[in-house]
Structure formats: C-alpha cells, structure tokens
Amino acid sequence: MGLREEARAWLESSLSGEFAHARGLGGPGREHEGHEVRHAWERHLGKAGWTCLAWPLEYGGRAASRADLVAFYEEYARADAPGRVGHIGEGLIGPTILDLGTEEQKRRFLPPIQRGDELWCQGYSEPDAGSDLANVQTRAHLEGDEWVLTGQKVWTSLAHVADWCFVLCRTEPGSKRHQGLSYLLVPMRQEGVEVRPIVQLTGTSEFNEVFFDGARTSASNIIGAPGEGWRVAMATLGYERGASTLGQQLGFQREFERVVEAASSTGALDDPVLVDRLAQAWIELRIMRMNALREDCEPSIGKLYWSEWHRRLGELAQAVQGKTGLVYRGELNDLQRLYLFSRADTIYAGSSEIQRTIIAERTLGLPR
Secondary structure (H helix, E strand, O other), X not given: OOHHHHHHHHHHHHOOOOOHHHOOOOOOOOOOOOHHHHHHHHHHHHHOOOOOOOOOHHHOOOOOOHHHHHHHHHHHHHOOOOOOOOHHHHHHHHHHHHHHOOHHHHHHHHHHHHHOOOOEEEEOXXXXXXXXXXHOOOEEEEEOOEEEEEEEXXXXXXXXXXXXXXXXXXXXXXXXXXXXEEEEEEEOOOOOEEEEEEOOOOOXXXXXXXXXXXXXEEOOOEOOOOOEHHHHHHHHHHHHOOOOHHHHHHHHHHHHHHHHHHHHHHOXXXXXXXXXXXXXXXXXXXXXXXXXXXXXXXXXXXXXXXXXHHHHHHHHHHHHHHHHHHOOOOOOOHHHHHHHHHHHOOOOOOOHHHHHHHHHHHHOOOOO
16 A cells, blocks of 8 residues: 555544544634644644654654655645644754754654644744844843843744744844844743734734743754854745645645635636636646645745735635625635735745845846
C-alpha cells in the first residue's frame, strides 16, 4: 500500500469515529472553531505518525518525498479533515531548528511538535516593523543565563493558544536595520508576557498583540549566534512561502468549489462575465499548485501569487452571491467570511508591495 492509500484509509477511519464531528472545522478566518477538539486531533495525528512527514526519521518524521507530501495533503483535503493547529510548529520553526538549531535544541523542541503537544506562534511584526521587518525594536539582553525581553509584537497568529514563540529581536544596543538581531525561542506562559486579541472584520480574533515586559528565556534558546537573527528569520520565511503552502492551497480548492456551488444555486452561472472569472480562478489555482511543486520558485513570487489570488476569490465569492452577500444575519456565512478575511492576505507575511520589491531587486536584478 502506498502512502496515498494508507493516508486515505487512516483518515476515513479516524474521521468516522471519535473525530467525526471535527470534519471541516477551522482554517483561515475560522481558527476559533473547535480549538480543543482540533488540538486533540493534532495529538492523534502525531501518535499515528501523520505529522512532520518530511522530517528525518530520527526526529519523528518519515523522510517523505515531495510527491508523498502532495499525496497526503490532497487526501487530507479530500477527507475534509480539520484545520491544523500545529502548522506553525511543523511548517516553520521545526524546519528552522532542523537546519540551523543545535542537537540539544532538536532533542528539546522537535518531539513535542511532532506529538502535537506544544503549539507555536511567530513573533516578527511590530507596530513599526511589519513589511519593513528590519525595523524591529523589541529588545533582549543577557542577564546571567537568561535573555530578558522587552517590546511589542502585533498580528501574532494564534498567540492566545501558543506555548512558545520564536521572536526576532534586537540584542546589540545601537544596532540598526539587519544588524544586531537575534532569533530567540520564548515560552509564552509566564509572567512578563501579555496577549491581547485583535478583533478582525470577521468578528474573530486569531491575530493578537503580544507584549513582553521582562519576559525570560534560557540563554541557550537562541537559533544561530547573537546577531545572526536576520539570516535565521529569512530562512524561516522561506519555509513559510514554500512547499508548506501546498496544504493551504487545498483549502483554497475547497473554497473555490463552494464559490462554484453558490454560483450554481444563485443563477450566477448564467452570467458569462462571472463564468469567465470562475474559469480564470480555476486556471490560476492550477498554476499556483505547479509553482509550489517547483524547487526553484522564488518564495516571494509564491506569496505574492497566492495572496492576490485569494483576495480575488473573496471578491468573486461576494459577486456570485449577489445582493444576499451584503446581508448580515447575525453570523457570517462561509463566503462572506472568505471575502472579509482574504483582505488580510496581501498584508501579512510580507505585503504585496514588499514582495514586488524583492522580486524586482533579487530575482530580476533591477536597481533599487
């Protein structure tokens, strides 16, 4: 039995038993749904060996090929399995520790991620350092055998449920821009860490502000050497915008199918202009998948492409609903939520303007 067949059988069995009510829960804009059951599902996945498939065998993975990863993501989406709560650990900090961490850090942090026991968030953006990440002002200094942090992060996804945060901060006084930054691993459940939810257009709060006021972490909880934080942070962004988006795109496929269903039920398929927009969205979704499968695709191209596509899909979702899409009946429907949440896609994880600049300068070699 190949991995695809194994995954399909396991998912069908697991989602027909105690986790049957978890089908379809969660995902972008819906992270408030069923967190406890989805965390239990994450542990269930880990126990059965279905997390961290691409990781080496010695760290709990299966050393899965790109083709096997695609097969699993496709079966996961086909089964309508719940949105993952451990994706930041598995897809971002896990690969960073694997590539750049010490052996001690690998032994400490990788097993709880693989098991689904510890959840992570990303401490990058600040009020004055979002797209311009090099303007980070959160500071940390060594005090004995601990780093002590002071500062503020914002738009921190899932910080309210995270156990740990990887934090880009300034550890060299007087340093500017890319210099003097370090990449620290900080426990969230301690005095000195305050999380304030940010209520979004959807009415939910998966983004947060995080305040560090004397928060502490061990001196050993640094990836790379002090001052090398920019290099490490860019490596993490490469994972965020690379193959890990394959699972995200399968969620996009489900959303696209819901838009087509809505178009059929509202009569929007009689409008040739809307039909043309739907066809174009389908074509672009196929292109997005092919780019994610390429080893040589510039990560900024991928991020720019999917975020702009998803925002257009949100606009299309409203168009096919017609006037009913403008009516709020006490709770957003799936397509209204898609429209509102997708407005953020072209801003978080690096705005479209910044991605275009990176592509122009680094890929095309154009002058600044």
